Amino acid sequence: MNIIFKKKITVLAVIMLIITGIIFNVSAVFKFNPKPAYGKRYLSLSQIATYYGMQYSQGPTIGTLRSNYSLLTFTHKKKLFKFNGRKVNLLMPVAKFGTSLAISEDDFKKLIDPILRPIAVNAHKVYTIVIDPGHGGKDNGAGKGIYEKNVNLQIARRAKKHLSSLGYRVLMTRSGDQYLSLSARNAYCERNKGDLFISIHANAASASVRGIETFILVPAGYKSSNGGSRARYNTGNKCDNNNALLGYEIHNEILKSTNGIERSMKHAQFAVLKKSKVPAVLIETGFLSNYKDKKLLASAWYQEKIALGIAKGVLSYHQRMYKAWKK
Ligand SMILES: [Zn+2]
Known part of the structure; x- marks a missing residue:
């Protein structure tokens, strides 16, 4: 990749675009007709398709x-849907309604859109990327024989190398095998x-379960994708829409790069996501x-391959956001 981001130019351009940018007012352009279901709007x-000019x-x-560029497939009663071939979980x-399928307004506004x-x-400016290799020191994380903390650190180091070569300033919450509390990582x-903020983890479950999952913070008032009966409602952070784009781009690029087994992109309320004041993603590799x-x-x-996927995901997030605001 020979795209070099010049920090100052990018920062200046983004600031100017925010100042001069045209902010679309969705309701002024198109009138939706929301209806209640499951306690939400x-x-x-079909209305969403009309709004986007999609079939x-x-x-x-x-x-x-x-459309020529996108294909979204939804299934009645399911949260899991497909966005350009990737599995993503809706909030609801x-x-x-009658014969017509519908999704929650927040899924439209905070995830699809x-x-x-x-x-x-x-x-926003994208210059300093904080990579957070999960666990460390006395906290081995998942795994027997091979510890999660070591795998996370290896992937983080490799992601740092790729992101640095793209011109980003890349920092790691830990660069060796030391213990760090969750709040210390956000601090x-x-x-x-x-x-x-990009947190890297590996998982453990029953022996047959495998694959890649990408987590973003669940918006306020909704339950985690894996919530089950223990689900609590989260208070959210201020980055819902950015989390969705960042999570999707990283999820997509990791799967493209590894050609690995996809579980899905999900909503969770992990402490490092909840406490993050900037767009954040947690990857279960x-x-x-x-x-x-x-x-x-x-x-x-x-x-x-995972590390390269992470770097490409960040770049894609940055480029898509930048291009959208440049218009
Ligand atoms: Zn972990």
């Missing part, structure tokens, strides 16, 4: 929005004026409890 998929087709349970299940149309995110990001994933995560070439 819902918008029909809409629907069977009894599946609704599809299509798909509902049905920012990914489809990055003018819906808050433009480090704030102290060093991080613009993005695989399961150390699964034989195949463990072998992959321990290998340098696979760590390298």
Whole structure:
């Protein structure tokens, strides 16, 4: 990649664009007709398609929005949907009004719109990237024989190398095998004026479970994707729309780079996401409890592919946000 970001020019350009930018007022352009379902406001998929100028087709349970660039597929009663081939979780299940499928207004505003149309995110400077290798020191994290803390650190170091070569200032919450509290990780990001926070982890579950998951903070008033009966409602942070675009781009690029097994992009309320004041993502790179994933995560070439995916995801987030605001 030979795209070199010139820090000062980028910062200046973004500031000027914010000042002179045209802010779209969605309601002034198009009138939605929200209806209640599951205790939330819902918008029909056909109206959303009209709003975007996309084609809409629907069977009894599946609704599809299509343009030359994008394909979104939703299934009645499900949270999981497909966004250009990637699996992403909605905050609320798909509902049905008569024959017409619908999604929650917040899923439209805080998830779909920012990914489809990055003018819906808050433009900001992207210069300092804080990478947070999970666990460390006395806290080994997941895994037996191969510890998560070491895998996380290896991937983080490689991601740092790639992001640095793109011109970013890259800092790591820990650069060796030391223990750090969760709050110390966010404090480090704030102290060093991080613009993005990327936490790297590996998972453990039953032996058959494997694959890549990307987590963003669940917006206020919603439950985590993995919530189950223990789900609590989260208070959110101020970065919902940016989290969605950053999470999607990183998730997509890691899967492209590794050609790995996709679980999905999900909402969670992990402490490091909750406390982050800047757009933040937590990546579960695989399961150390699964034989195949463990072998992959321990290998340098696979760590390298994940790291490259992370760097490309950050770059794509930056470029898409920048291009949207430049218009
Ligand atoms: Zn972990």
